[in-house]
Amino acid sequence: MPIRHHAPGRGRRLVAALTATAALAALSGCGAADMTRQSSPYAAARGAKTVTLSVQSWVGAQANTAVAAYLLEHELGYRVDTVQVDEVPAWDALSQGRVDAILEDWGHPEQEKRYVEDKKTVVPGGELGVTGHIGWFVPTYFAEAHPDVTDWRNLDKYAGELRTAESRGKGQLLDGSPSYVTNDKALVKNLDLDFEVVFAGSEAAQITQIKQFTKERKPFLTYWYQPQWLFERVPLTEVKLPAYEEGCDAEPSEVACGYPHTPLRKFLNTRFAREGGEAAAFLKEFRWTVEEQNEVALMIAEEKLPPQEAAKAWVERNEQVWKPWVA
Structure with missing residues (x-):
């Protein structure tokens, strides 16, 4: 989904009966914040096992975040916060350490040049495994x-x-x-x-x-x-x-x-990438297929499962896929 390059994009909210706000609130036990109005209290928290993930409005991005949050919490013992923010502002939040990672970027060369090449406050986190x-x-x-x-x-x-x-x-x-x-x-x-x-x-x-x-x-x-x-x-x-x-x-x-x-990519806050320990290593390894993403997205959008429950169902059925991410 949907990203905004020059003006989606996509770049992608849930079907009618499931509003984006409700879905995002269910992404983790910690709830979700709206980054257009406030910062997450967990982002860039030194010495604590906390992670803050940016989540975009389309359901594929919500599937990524739901699975990542579930594994971070249940396999690695992290406290996870999720924040909803549009694509370009998400880069600003990432650069400032108000979020630790973006898991599905559809290509924003202007932001990449500013924050990765010039300011060096953001680093690539590898490909998601999905081509958009x-x-x-x-x-x-x-x-x-x-x-x-x-x-x-x-x-x-x-x-x-x-x-x-x-x-x-x-x-x-x-x-x-x-x-x-x-x-x-x-x-x-x-x-x-x-x-x-x-x-x-x-x-x-x-x-x-x-x-x-x-x-x-x-x-x-x-x-x-x-x-x-x-x-x-x-x-x-x-x-x-x-x-x-x-x-x-x-x-x-x-x-x-x-x-x-466009091969969809992940980006991490530079300090988080350096000091984020197991969480940063896990997010760099997180990589799945279109079919795997759609399996979770369908559960959220069509079966009306809360994202955390959809993630749990997928994780329980696919240990062979995610186990290498947390090794």
């Missing part, structure tokens, strides 16, 4: 009925069918949260498409809309991303945008290319 990709998608039933819709050059042909009350007489391109990494407004303008970007407001709201369209077998065009558990429930087909080339998204207002495939 943002794109435009239509429901597979619509793509099968109209195969040419999967080429962006033909989208205007279907603008009338994709029009909604919110799209101001144009076809609708449904986005999630405006805080996510998205080049969609620039893409619509620079590709001269007869579409309007409409923000649902959150991952949860976007999923609700997608599910409603699907139930009614209506056509829709949506910004979406992989990995994401919804693909297991709603078959979606990607629309081919102009090929991504290195640097084609360097100037936000001029973007006319698709999105890259």
Whole structure:
């Protein structure tokens, strides 16, 4: 999920019945704080077995944090706090030691240069093991009925069918949260498409809309991303945008290319990486697959399990996966 590079991204809140606030409060026995308003009392606490993890709003990131928090608490004996903060502010919090780690970053080169290269207050924590990709998608039933819709050059042909009350007489391109990494407004303008970007407001709201369209077998065009558990429930087909080339998204207002495939990475506060002992070593080793992340995400989003219970269920079934992380 969803990250924000120039303006997601994704970059990714729970489905309607499970609000992000409730989910985050359940991520650990210690509760969660909103980093936009306060600091965690546990971050960078010297001489104490405490860890503070940043958690983003999309469910895949919540799955990462839930499993990491559960293992830190139950296998390594740490007190874990989780804090919700948008992607770019999370880098500021990490640099200042208000959080110790970000477990799913979708690519923020400006922040990486500032904090990793220049200030040296943040260090890479290795890859998460999951590759992320943002794109435009239509429901597979619509793509099968109209195969040419999967080429962006033909989208205007279907603008009338994709029009909604919110799209101001144009076809609708449904986005999630405006805080996510998205080049969609620039893409619509620079590709001269007869579409309007409409923000649902959150991952949860976007999923609700997608599910409603699907139930009614209506056509829709949506910004979406992989990995994401919804693909297991709603078959979606990607629309081919102009090929991504290195640097084609360097100037936000001029973007006319698709999105890259991004190996998702972890980042740690520099002092925590140096002094964080078993916790820091564990977070560097934490690495799993798309399928493993989606297994936990599905339990949270579809089965409505609190994140801590979903993490417990996954940990109990997958000792062979996580045991090397805590060795």
